[in-house]
Amino acid sequence: MKLLIILKKELTDQIRDKRTIIAAVLMPALIVPMLLLLTTQNISGDEAHPASRVIIINNDSGIKEIILRTYSDTQFITSGSPRDAIIRGEADILVDFTKSGDSYNSFTLYYDSAGKSSMLAYLKFYDLFDSSFNRSEIISGNVKITSLTIRSEKEGKTLLTLSMLLPVLLMVFAASSAMSGAVDMSAGEKERATIETLLSCSISHRAIILGKVLASSSIGFASILSLLAGLVISSHFYPAITGGLSLLEFCGYKNLCLTLFIISIAIIMFSSAGIAIGLYAKSVKEGSILILPVIILSSALSSGLIAADPFNVNRLFSMVPILNISHLIRSAVYNNFEPVFLMISILTSVVFTSVFLITGTLLLKKESVIFRS
Amino acid sequence: MITLSEIYKSFPGKKEMALSDISFSIGKGEAIALVGENGAGKTTLIRILSLILKPDKGFFSFDNIKFSDNPDYIKNKTGTLFSGDGSLYDRLTAEENIKYYAQLNGVGKNDYRKRIGPLIEDMSLSAFINDRVSTFSRGMKQRTAIARALITNPDFLILDEPSTGLDIISGNSVKRIINRLKQDGKTILFSSHNTDEIFTCADRITVIHKGKINCDKTVEAYRTAHGQDLTVYIKE
Incomplete structure (x- = not known):
């Protein structure tokens, strides 16, 4: 042919x-x-979930406890000028709050939208505080629920x-x-x-x-x-x-x-x-x-x-x-x-x-x- | 052997006809020199005879077979050398170029083996037959292209400006080849701007000017009438 x-x-x-x-x-x-x-x-594995560096106003122990319960690897940083620390990349997020006695009234999260780790930290902690304070109370029982992926x-x-x-x-x-x-x-x-x-x-x-x-x-x-x-x-x-x-x-x-x-x-x-x-x-x-x-x-x-x-x-x-x-x-x-x-x-x-x-x-x-x- | 009858050809966007009322015959074993200025219509006529282009009107026949009736018969009987660098494939060797053309034209293995040896000798290709064409000079390419046109053992050979761009030695070589092919009984149509080549190799001179044939005479008759002045019929 x-x-x-x-x-x-x-x-x-x-x-x-x-x-x-x-x-x-x-x-x-x-x-x-x-x-x-x-x-x-x-x-790589480590970089996918970086440990966040958090500044908490007055180093409030209650907030630290809430954070460490979920993100045990969080680093807490103290700084004389927290906003500048975020801008310079020395910290990822600044948590400010108002309190009445032992109850928290509001949270303000300061983060750098131009920074990848700061953005990730913001998403993490927004969800954490929202679920900790705003979602309905779940009555705890004795049923164990475990999540596993099929793969x-x-x-x-x-x-x-x-x-x-x-x-x-x-x-x-x-x-x-x-x-x-x-x-x-x-x-x-x-x-x-x-x-x-x-x-x-x-x-x-x-x-x-x-x-x-x-x-x-x-x-x-x-x-x-x-x-x-x-x-x-x-x-x-x-x-x-x-x-x-x-x-x-x-x-x-x-x-x-x-x-x-x-x-x-x-x-x-x-x-x-x-x-x-x-x-x-x-x-x-x-x-x-x-x-x-x-x-x-x-x-x-x-x-x-x-x-x-x-x-x-x-x-x-x-x-x-x-x-x-x-x-x-x-x-x-x-x-x-x-x-x-x-x-x-x-x-x-x-x-x-x-x-x-x-x-x-x-x-x-x-x-x-x-x-x- | 070949008869052209009232061939007309035009191209879109061009006012003037590329070919207008072209009629002439080529006898068996004759060598016709097609002469004309650039853009006269020589290449267009060659493309029609090679069955690459179709005329708008008119026809040509080969051994009384019209081109439209049996184009493959005519293609098998015709070998063409187009102008330029022989239109060879640079990355193939000389032999591969010749073999490719032979296979496309249905030349069997036995026929190919019988023909290739003598062709290599005749065209003096032995020194570089297995070299890639990209390394060839213009003369080597022309000789390879002529060998390719001859591998099908055509009765009719069309050569479009075979010696254009060649040095004196290569040009003389082409003239010798044309004369030898004439002696072998091939019918040849070649276009040329080379006066010596035309008067040495051709039996007849056909002058084409602005798509029309202005003159169709034997070489002797032309020489008697005009000497070797080829511009007589192509002046404005």
Whole structure:
């Protein structure tokens, strides 16, 4: 089949370009683990719950007792100028109060809204004082109530990390590597003036388009494979980057393979779009500019799901490209697939891919587009 | 062998026709030099003959087969060298470029093996056949591109400005190649601005000016009438 000749030539061409190897294969394998390593350095166990530094007017022992009952690691600081101490970062919060005898009438909490630890302290102690003084009295009985999460702390952190980051990273790298390769194979063909020779050969336009889409999809797939491999290896040696459990340990082979299958659908769609855009563009530079909004959109749509409930997503999302794939990746992480959502998402992606392929084939026939330079 | 009949071609946004009433024939084994100033319509005509562009009106036929009836037949019988750097893929080797073109045009493995050796010898490509095209000089690229056009063993060869930008030695090499292909019985259409190349290699001169054919004479007839002045039919 002639499209395989196109595929083989395009892959040979791309692999011999050092920039493609670095950008599409090496960088995903290295950048993503590095990114996760840097972010987890800031969110280590100790820093997640820092001990607050509190100044209490007159060092009231009653308030100290209330605070220590809940936050035993609180540090109490004395200062001649408490407000300045907060501004300078020497304390997190200042508690002032009014009292009638032994009863507290009001509290004023002074904090620095620009300071992260001060803000956290404010939230903690506001809730503490509110629950201690304002909420209804609960009559204590003999029934013991214990709260336990269904997942261990490590599992919970890993789930959170992967469900937030994996869809975004996969979509962005899938879009950028597949589409960049596609633009080079289409706009690049025009720019390098090799398109005339290609069109003079006895090969159908459809075979040319399909061959190039397959080739750019291969580049995209290699990029994703590299990303996941890098993550599997680095999280195996340093599980903290994925929240405490390694990627393979948490997801398992089955869900990783499912993730690969799902992202492949997106890669083919991105490649088709990239070929169509590249054929329209006058040059590789113009094509790269035109694909930028698509890459940004893939990042925005996939990160928009972060706040959504993974167990309760509107089925209409299954008809929105990128959003549907991102949700499916998240479902793979949560090990919670909805078959109907999956089927509709695949169908939607196939429809969009077909539209891009048809557009590309039509553009290849248009003289004004082929010889646009 | 090839007949062009009343071919018209225009492009959107341009007032003047790119080609207007182009009609002429090319006999088997003939070498036609297509002459004209830049923008005259030579490349447009070449693209139509290579089946990259379609004429607005008119047709051309190859061995009495209309281009619209069986384009693949005509493509298989035609080898084209487009102007520029031979339109080769820089990251592929010379042989890979030739093989890619051969495969796309349905040349079988056996035919390819039979043809590639003699082609490498004829075009003097042996020293760099396995080198990447990005390292080639212009002359090396042209010879590789001509070899590529010949790998399908075409009956009809179209060469768009084959010696433009070449040094004297490479230019002479191209002239020798054209003459040898003529002796082998190939039908050739080449566009050129090189007077020596035109009068050495061509059997006929066809002058195209502002999309129209102004002159279509044998080389001897042209020389008798105008010497070697190629500007006679393209002056304003």
